[in-house]
Amino acid sequence: MQNIRKxxxxxxxxxxxxDFTVLEGEIHALIGENGAGKTTLMKxxxxxxxxxxxRILIKGxxxxxxxxxxxxxxxxxxxxxxxxxxxxxxxxxxxxxxxEPCRQGVIVDYRSAIEAIxxxxxxxxxxxxxxxxxxxxxxxxxxxxxxxxxxxxxxMTLILDEPTSVLSPIExxxxxxxxxxxxxxxxxxxxxxxxxxxxxxxSDRITVLRAGKVTGVVNSSGTTPxxxxxxxxxxxxxxKLEKKPVTLGEPLLEVEDLWARNDKGLFxxxxxxxxxxxxxxxxxxxxxxxGQTELVESLTGLRKVEKGKVKVNGKDVTNSLPNExxxxxxxxxxxxxxxxxxILDFDLAENLVLGSQSNPPFxxxxxxxxxxxxxxxxxxxxxxxxxxxxxxxxxxxxxxxNQQRIVVARELGRNPDFIVAAQPTRGxxxxxxxxxxxxxxxxREGGKAVLLVSSDLDEILQLSDRVAVIYEGTFVGVRKPxxxxxxxxxxxxxxxxxxx
Amino acid sequence: xxxxxxxxxxxSRERKIDISVLTQSLLAVALGFVAGGIMIAAAxxxxxxxxxxxxxxxxxxxxxxxxxxxxxxxxxLTGLGVAVAFLEGCFNxxxxxxxxxxxxxxxxxxxxxxxxxxxxxxxxxxxxxxxGAGWAILxxxxxxxxxxxxxxxxxxxNWIGIxxxxxxxxxxxxxxxxxxxxxxxxxxxxxxxxxxxxxxLSASFLVALICVLVIYYMLKxxxxxxxxxxxxxxxxxxxxxxxxxxxxxxxxxxxxxxLCGLGGAGVTLGSYRRFVDRFSPGYGFDGxxxxxxxxxxxIGALLAAIFIGALYSGSVYMRLITxxxxxxxxxxxxxxxxxxxxxxxxxxxxMAVEHWRFWRAR
Numbered sequence: 001m002q003n004i005r006k007x008x009x010x011x012x013x014x015x016x017x018x019d020f021t022v023l024e025g026e027i028h029a030l031i032g033e034n035g036a037g038k039t040t041l042m043k044x045x046x047x048x049x050x051x052x053x054x055r056i057l058i059k060g061x062x063x064x065x066x067x068x069x070x071x072x073x074x075x076x077x078x079x080x081x082x083x084x085x086x087x088x089x090x091x092x093x094x095x096x097x098x099x100e101p102c103r104q105g106v107i108v109d110y111r112s113a114i115e116a117i118x119x120x121x122x123x124x125x126x127x128x129x130x131x132x133x134x135x136x137x138x139x140x141x142x143x144x145x146x147x148x149x150x151x152x153x154x155x156m157t158l159i160l161d162e163p164t165s166v167l168s169p170i171e172x173x174x175x176x177x178x179x180x181x182x183x184x185x186x187x188x189x190x191x192x193x194x195x196x197x198x199x200x201x202x203s204d205r206i207t208v209l210r211a212g213k214v215t216g217v218v219n220s221s222g223t224t225p226x227x228x229x230x231x232x233x234x235x236x237x238x239x240k241l242e243k244k245p246v247t248l249g250e251p252l253l254e255v256e257d258l259w260a261r262n263d264k265g266l267f268x269x270x271x272x273x274x275x276x277x278x279x280x281x282x283x284x285x286x287x288x289x290x291g292q293t294e295l296v297e298s299l300t301g302l303r304k305v306e307k308g309k310v311k312v313n314g315k316d317v318t319n320s321l322p323n324e325x326x327x328x329x330x331x332x333x334x335x336x337x338x339x340x341x342x343i344l345d346f347d348l349a350e351n352l353v354l355g356s357q358s359n360p361p362f363x364x365x366x367x368x369x370x371x372x373x374x375x376x377x378x379x380x381x382x383x384x385x386x387x388x389x390x391x392x393x394x395x396x397x398x399x400x401x402n403q404q405r406i407v408v409a410r411e412l413g414r415n416p417d418f419i420v421a422a423q424p425t426r427g428x429x430x431x432x433x434x435x436x437x438x439x440x441x442x443x444r445e446g447g448k449a450v451l452l453v454s455s456d457l458d459e460i461l462q463l464s465d466r467v468a469v470i471y472e473g474t475f476v477g478v479r480k481p482x483x484x485x486x487x488x489x490x491x492x493x494x495x496x497x498x499x500x
Numbered sequence: 501x502x503x504x505x506x507x508x509x510x511x512s513r514e515r516k517i518d519i520s521v522l523t524q525s526l527l528a529v530a531l532g533f534v535a536g537g538i539m540i541a542a543a544x545x546x547x548x549x550x551x552x553x554x555x556x557x558x559x560x561x562x563x564x565x566x567x568x569x570x571x572x573x574x575x576x577l578t579g580l581g582v583a584v585a586f587l588e589g590c591f592n593x594x595x596x597x598x599x600x601x602x603x604x605x606x607x608x609x610x611x612x613x614x615x616x617x618x619x620x621x622x623x624x625x626x627x628x629x630x631x632g633a634g635w636a637i638l639x640x641x642x643x644x645x646x647x648x649x650x651x652x653x654x655x656x657x658n659w660i661g662i663x664x665x666x667x668x669x670x671x672x673x674x675x676x677x678x679x680x681x682x683x684x685x686x687x688x689x690x691x692x693x694x695x696x697x698x699x700x701l702s703a704s705f706l707v708a709l710i711c712v713l714v715i716y717y718m719l720k721x722x723x724x725x726x727x728x729x730x731x732x733x734x735x736x737x738x739x740x741x742x743x744x745x746x747x748x749x750x751x752x753x754x755x756x757x758x759l760c761g762l763g764g765a766g767v768t769l770g771s772y773r774r775f776v777d778r779f780s781p782g783y784g785f786d787g788x789x790x791x792x793x794x795x796x797x798x799i800g801a802l803l804a805a806i807f808i809g810a811l812y813s814g815s816v817y818m819r820l821i822t823x824x825x826x827x828x829x830x831x832x833x834x835x836x837x838x839x840x841x842x843x844x845x846x847x848x849x850x851m852a853v854e855h856w857r858f859w860r861a862r
Contacts, residue, residue, distance in 0.1 A: 263861055302740060323742025332740070340740040345733045354730065354741035358723035368723050 004054035014040040029199035032209035033429035046078040047071040077155025087135035157188040249278030252449040258308035260298040268294040270473035283464030291473035300332040331416035335423040344396035349377035384409035401432030471495040532839030536832040557817025558810035570700035572809025574783040576708040577763030579790025579801040585756040589732040589855040594654025595760040596784025597661030598632040602761025604665040605631030607775035610686030620689040632761015640753035644746035681777035692770035702770025716798040735858040792841035
């Protein structure tokens with residue numbers, strides 16, 4: 001791709017003169033912060049967008065993609081961040097969708113499709129059961145289906161947009177093995193990510209984008225995460241956060257024998273006991289789906305506590321409603337900011353007062369003071385470094401990092417004592433991640449308490465004062481981060497209590 | 501494109517045409533007229549003449565404008581009611597039943613009780629509100645307690661309401677001298693007076709206008725309005741934000757029912773001055789179209805109701821002048837309304853799916 005420029009209709013310049021070269025048979029990582037233009041560049045390569053200026057050459061030949069089908073004809077396939085699969089269809093139906101093999105031109109020949117898929121599966125190690133319905137399959141398997149869909153159409157170059165964001169650490173390992181075997185079979189892979197470690201672990205070469213420009217093309221060997229981070233952000237980034245010693249205070253959260261059920265009615269939290277003290281970050285690590293979500297929801301009033309006691313500041317708040325918990329100083333950064341944390345069609349200011357809309361100064365029972373709401377929003381935009389055109393922009397138009405800043409601003413703006421942070425940096429770029437982590441540590445230094453639930457092990461080990469590893473609803477162990485190695489924690493996440 | 505920390509993301513689809521909600525709706529209405537015109541032409545009439553007559557019939561002189569507004573009055577109220585429900589993610593298909601109950605209770609209040617007009621009129625209006633809201637309570641409670649989908653329950657309540665009022669009229673309040681099933685006339689102290697002489701436009705139109713303003717204020721300036729919109733757009737986030745989702749949901753449904761009941765009361769108190777069995781040509785169902793065309797906005801609903809009112813009052817004239825068959829006229833009305841309702845309907849389908857997931861998980 002040469003000298004690619006892209007200006008959107010609203011005047012936003014997404015790419016300003018990008019040269020991007022991928023060699024045949026390599027794994028090439030494209031990294032950059034959210035909004036740096038990675039996805040735009042890849043959409044151009046896949047024919048979803050047309051560049052304003054610039055040309056694309058494949059094996060030295062000029063191509064002009066009007067539509068993804070043109071790209072596929074030239075062997076370029078893309079797996080987007082949000083899958084395009086039909087939940088009610090089977091795996092094979094999903095894979096052949098749009099390019100069904102037909103007999104006599106009308107009857108779909110599933111038998112030959114299944115044969116072809118099985119062959120592809122064996123060849124690449126992407127094992128799927130062609131007959132099973134897509135709905136209910138783990139997300140990792142759905143991803144394999146998406147990749148097979150592209151391979152089935154004859155893609156030799158695969159673009160994978162943030163493929164690991166939906167996978168657990170263990171799945172990521174398997175996934176990398178698959179990528180390596182695909183490369184060994186002669187396929188070219190473009191791996192789009194903002195995770196530095198993954199880019200270094202899997203790729204042969206790396207291109208770094210910042211604000212629509214290439215800021216570096218490097219070989220992966222001999223490059224450090226720090227170097228990449230600096231290229232991405234354009235300044236020195238603190239990858240290791242400084243944790244000041246803090247003396248522990250009173251117990252702020254006390255949990256006794258907590259039991260809660262999941263959506264299917266089975267117990268997902270099974271008799272947890274723990275205490276979080278002022279000045280402490282209590283981390284909970286574990287493979288997702290081991291009761292973390294249910295634990296967080298039962299502490300924040302969103303899920304019924306079946307048995308046990310929750311105390312905040314010595315006060316029994318078991319099964320209190322979310323607004324009552326807000327009043328006693330509990331804040332909650334939910335794991336899914338789109339589902340829980342934000343109302344995407346509300347504007348920025350409206351989202352900032354969610355939960356305080358009938359409290360002064362924003363409102364009384366019968367009156368909502370729009371003036372106060374918008375004044376507060378302007379102040380918060382500055383204070384929490386939210387980048388937005390105005391306080392009246394609908395939050396669905398903001399980047400993930402800015403959306404999360406809104407959630408953080410709202411929750412911390414109420415000056416809470418205790419904050420439950422679930423996956424607080426998921427999907428965020430380097431700068432936003434640094435920002436959220438720094439803020440959580442500031443809370444700790446201010447004598448507040450933080451319960452941190454994260455599937456990012458680095459995050460847990462860096463921020464926590466104590467780490468609990470959860471497995472099937474119980475704690476395998478509670479340790480100081482210094483006592484834990486990645487290997488040890490990995491074993492514990494599998495439910496094995498290592499001898500200590 | 502972005503400085504450090506990044507800013508707004510580019511629109512996800514490049515070719516997405518970015519036009520305002522208003523232009524979108526006007527475009528849809530225009531396309532509806534084009535489609536209707538094709539139909540008129542195909543039937544061998546001149547679309548230009550037909551639409552000219554329609555327009556003249558609806559807005560030609562002062563009296564025809566008043567007649568259009570009279571037609572629109574019940575639609576303003578049912579449309580407003582359905583819109584409030586839509587905003588909180590509720591598909592109130594029961595507007596018709598609520599309309600009938602409001603109309604009948606208003607009749608009872610006006611017929612059985614005699615009071616001086618300044619107290620009697622507010623009283624019978626209140627009866628209309630109680631009738632409509634009361635008919636919405638059961639579906640609302642079934643939804644929040646048992647998860648019964650309101651589309652099913654409100655449709656059932658429609659028939660109960662229509663047939664119950666029909667029974668009461670025929671067996672308990674029948675006007676013996678009448679040629680059609682209807683009740684005796686209400687006390688004059690409960691009558692909403694006609695405001696434009698020789699037309700059907702009564703003070704119920706003013707009641708509808710006040711409701712538009714009240715609902716507009718409620719949605720924009722009251723925490724309740726904020727809560728209703730929050731629940732509609734994302735019930736999970738509303739719950740997380742400490743909003744009592746079930747309570748807000750029931751409240752919104754009651755407001756919706758009350759407005760529909762008021763629509764019926766207006767017809768009883770202003771137009772017929774009695775309860776007429778099965779009087780509604782589908783005001784409740786047209787309310788759904790009004791809410792959709794008006795994009796669930798109170799002012800939008802007002803304009804959309806006047807639009808449909810004009811279509812109805814103008815089409816009577818169109819039939820008289822052009823001698824089109826009644827069925828063709830109704831089909832033209834229908835196709836115009838369907839086109840106009842499409843932009844909002846597509847959005848609501850997506851919302852319905854999200855809400856279904858939320859309530860199922862409870």
